[in-house]
Amino acid sequence: xxxxxxxxxxxxxxxxxxxxxxxxxxxxxxxxxxxxxxxxxxxxxxxxxxxxxxxxxxxxxxxxxxxxxxxxxxxxxxxxxxxxxxxxxxxxxxxxxxxxxxxxxxxxxxxxxxxxxxxx
Amino acid sequence: xxxxxxxxxxxxxxxxxxxxxxxxxxxxxxxxxxxxxxxxxxxxxxxxxxxxxxxxxxxxxxxxxxxxxxxxxxxxxxxxxxxxxxxxxxxxxxxxxxxxxxxxxxxxxxxxxxxxxxxxxxxxxxxxxxxxxxxxxxxxxxxxxxxxxxxxxxxxxxxxx
Numbered sequence: 001x002x003x004x005x006x007x008x009x010x011x012x013x014x015x016x017x018x019x020x021x022x023x024x025x026x027x028x029x030x031x032x033x034x035x036x037x038x039x040x041x042x043x044x045x046x047x048x049x050x051x052x053x054x055x056x057x058x059x060x061x062x063x064x065x066x067x068x069x070x071x072x073x074x075x076x077x078x079x080x081x082x083x084x085x086x087x088x089x090x091x092x093x094x095x096x097x098x099x100x101x102x103x104x105x106x107x108x109x110x111x112x113x114x115x116x117x118x119x120x
Numbered sequence: 121x122x123x124x125x126x127x128x129x130x131x132x133x134x135x136x137x138x139x140x141x142x143x144x145x146x147x148x149x150x151x152x153x154x155x156x157x158x159x160x161x162x163x164x165x166x167x168x169x170x171x172x173x174x175x176x177x178x179x180x181x182x183x184x185x186x187x188x189x190x191x192x193x194x195x196x197x198x199x200x201x202x203x204x205x206x207x208x209x210x211x212x213x214x215x216x217x218x219x220x221x222x223x224x225x226x227x228x229x230x231x232x233x234x235x236x237x238x239x240x241x242x243x244x245x246x247x248x249x250x251x252x253x254x255x256x257x258x259x260x261x262x263x264x265x266x267x268x269x270x271x272x273x274x275x276x277x278x279x280x281x
Contacts, residue, residue, distance in 0.1 A: 111213030
């Protein structure tokens with residue numbers, strides 16, 4: 001791990017801070033996914049990991065590799081963008097599937113009745 | 121047949137290709153090729169050319185969303201930590217009538233709403249423009265319809281419509 005010695009302590013602390021923030025948020029998202037009471041509430045928890053959870057780890061990675069100067073640090077920007085762009089697809093599929101099931105079983109959750117027709 | 125039905129898609133794909141492989145002339149040629157093919161393929165899904173206006177509005181929207189994501193991350197993380205002791209939190213659905221019809225604007229709105237912890241896009245009904253959101257913490261007196269419409273929808277309509 002000799003290359004780690006090239007990083008000044010201040011930058012190392014910053015990197016550690018961002019990575020810790022990202023991992024803690026991702027962990028909290030996972031805990032929420034297990035512990036929250038209803039399906040729709042559980043949908044929210046993992047978005048902690050896909051927003052600032054991912055951003056924290058990616059910023060840490062950018063800082064680290066731009067300090068070491070080993071490569072262009074634009075990879076992380078694209079990673080973050082691709083995570084942000086693809087998450088809504090899964091979220092919508094999960095949310096709509098749950099709502100469809102609830103409506104088909106005849107007990108739509110409060111607030112979802114009314115103008116919206118059941119999905120065909 | 122137009123070679124570049126979606127210039128924006130082609131540019132982004134080329135850039136992504138270069139980033140993933142390397143900034144050399146050979147990779148540039150391959151990247152442009154991949155970008156053009158990607159743009160042509162994308163036309164099959166979306167014939168309408170993506171038009172983006174008002175860079176100022178884009179910058180403002182970006183700043184606003186970045187701030188909101190930080191704030192809602194903190195809120196949701198705190199609520200999860202509070203766990204069972206926090207019984208007053210009430211989750212529920214909110215229906216929001218949208219005026220925006222541009223598919224690209226709606227796609228960006230979906231990304232924003234998903235990236236912000238605490239709100240989840242459940243379904244959108246194109247026939248009447250009704251969006252169904254699930255909100256993790258419905259605080260009394262908080263006007264979600266006005267929040268979504270004035271904070272995001274108005275700027276998105278400036279950009280895409």
